[in-house]
Amino acid sequence: MANSIYGKARQAFLEGLIDWADGNIKILLVDTTDYTVDIDVDQYCNKDTIPDAARVANGLSGNLSGKSVTLGVADAADETLSTVSGEECEAIVIFLDGGGGGVSQSGTDDLLIAYIDDATGLPVTPNWGDIQIQWAATANKIFKL
Numbered sequence: 001m002a003n004s005i006y007g008k009a010r011q012a013f014l015e016g017l018i019d020w021a022d023g024n025i026k027i028l029l030v031d032t033t034d035y036t037v038d039i040d041v042d043q044y045c046n047k048d049t050i051p052d053a054a055r056v057a058n059g060l061s062g063n064l065s066g067k068s069v070t071l072g073v074a075d076a077a078d079e080t081l082s083t084v085s086g087e088e089c090e091a092i093v094i095f096l097d098g099g100g101g102g103v104s105q106s107g108t109d110d111l112l113i114a115y116i117d118d119a120t121g122l123p124v125t126p127n128w129g130d131i132q133i134q135w136a137a138t139a140n141k142i143f144k145l
Helices: 007-014
Strands: 025-030 055-060 068-070 073-075 079-081 091-096 111-116 131-133
Touching: 007 111, 055 079
Parallel strands: none
Antiparallel strands: 025 055, 025 091, 068 073, 079 131, 091 111
16 A cells, blocks of 8 residues: 555544644554555554554654644654564554553544555564654655645
């Protein structure tokens, strides 16, 4: 699948439920062997949607910093995930942490935003070292609405 914004996220942006600039936006490294994205159905970053087996250990970021929105383009500062271990990671999931930390069982606080599986450095095999997430320097940065 190509990089995409979740369909429910598009709706949430239009309904004012996602605030990129001021929201608690995080990323999660995902093993696609254990998570098959359904871009127009998946809505929440919980264990019912993205099971534990798909979540790469220590592959959960803190809140992204340096976020900006210009002409519908979302950007943020590059992110470093420390001491990452686990299975190969083929995708990055971006979500709004509504208080559940992205690890709730079936909660509806954490809204999925974007799915990225086509980026420099993907796939990556964790080796207990740091993984640097460098957002694209292209016109569309992380994504464009």
